[in-house]
Amino acid sequence: MDNKFNKQNSSFLDDDDLTFTKEDRTETFKKIQENNNKKQNNTFFLIGKRYVAPILGTVMVLILAVGLLLPNLYSGSEISQDNPDKQQASQQEGISFSALLLGEESYDINNRSTINILLTYNSGDNSMKLVPIPRDTLVKIFNSDGEGIREDKLTHASALNSTPEPVVTTVSNLFDISIDYYSVIPEEDIYTELGISKDEARDNRYTINEIGDFIKERLSFSQIKKLLEESDTNIPSDMLNQMKNNNSESIQVIDMEKGVTETINGIYYWKVNQNLLEKTSTTLKQHLNGE
Structure with missing residues (x-):
């Protein structure tokens, strides 16, 4: 239990x-x-x-x-x-260019240019170099396709081509230098600035071929700028404006008259001294590079 x-x-x-x-x-x-x-x-x-x-x-x-x-x-x-002006000025520092000034002869039915001036400009010191080329200079003339077609007087380069570009190529080849732009100016305007009458320029070969002396004596920096501004040109407007607004001015005319005359098949030509040609080419290149 x-x-x-x-x-x-x-x-x-x-x-x-x-x-x-x-x-x-x-x-x-x-x-x-x-x-x-x-x-x-x-x-x-x-x-x-x-x-x-x-x-x-x-x-x-x-x-x-x-x-x-x-x-x-x-x-x-x-x-x-x-300060947009300061920025623009900074962007424009160091501008340099080359251009060929072509005289347009209104009374010549063959469209021959008696004035050909190679110009270089450097904005660093607002300086300009001018090389008047005698119209009878013997050169290799190029066409619009960039092909050399024959040797002849420089004055015939514009007669053989309807546009300025082949003439630019012809002068570029002569000086072995790149030419950026052109400026077509009525020759009467150039002669007016130089104080030469149209008849004197047309009838006196010395006057035309020795035009470099007249440019040295009578053509100023401001006159050249004026001719460029009023010309038929492809130089950009901002470059022309900078030249116009810059106060300091320096201009040098390089004389290409040293050379010899030569007659080929009874035709008178001017042959530029080769050493002078090479020296001038070097001077222009250095100017464009600011040297």
């Missing part, structure tokens, strides 16, 4: 130990939830601690970069907006 009682009592105790009331379940779930929240908070804290330093470092670098760049950007904008 004691054994039976003890067995029943033990069974009762076991059932009592395993009893799980509603309050117990609620309390247990509450503790589990609290533990889960603690784990999540710890995870977020660890992640934030791991990445917050690099992120803050990157943000600081960006702030410093913007702070350094903004003054420069603003300064550049201020120059371009408040």
Whole structure:
């Protein structure tokens, strides 16, 4: 009987130990939830601690970069907006070019040009060099396709071509120098600036071939600029404006009259001295390069 009682009592105790009331379940779930929240908070804290330093470092670098760049950007904008003349002047520094001045003879039905002047200009010191080429100079004449067609007087180059470009090529080949532009000027205008009458220029070969002397004595820098501005030219307007607005003026006329006369098949030609030709070519190239 004691054994039976003890067995029943033990069974009762076991059932009592395993009893799980509603309050117990609620309390247990509450503790589990609290533990889960603690784990999540710890995870977020660890992640934030791991990445917050690099992120803050990157943000600081960006702030410093913007702070350094903004003054420069603003300064550049201020120059371009408040001082456009200064910016334009800076862009135009060091301009140099070469051009061939072609006289257009209105009374010659054969379209022969008696005036051919090679010009170089350098804006560094606002200087100009002029090379009047005698009209009877023996040259290799080129056509519009860039082909040499025959040797003849320079004055015939314009008669054999309807546009200025082949004449430019002819003179470029003679001096072994690149010529950038041309300027077609009525010869009457040039003679007027030189104080020479049209009849004198037409009837006196000496006057035409020795025109370099007249240019040295009577043609100024400003007069040349005026002739260029009023001519039929492909020189860009900004270059002409810079020449016009520059105050200092220097002009040099290079004499190409040293040479010999030669008669071929009964026709008179002028042959330029080869050493003088090479020296003049070097001088013009150096002038264009600012030397």
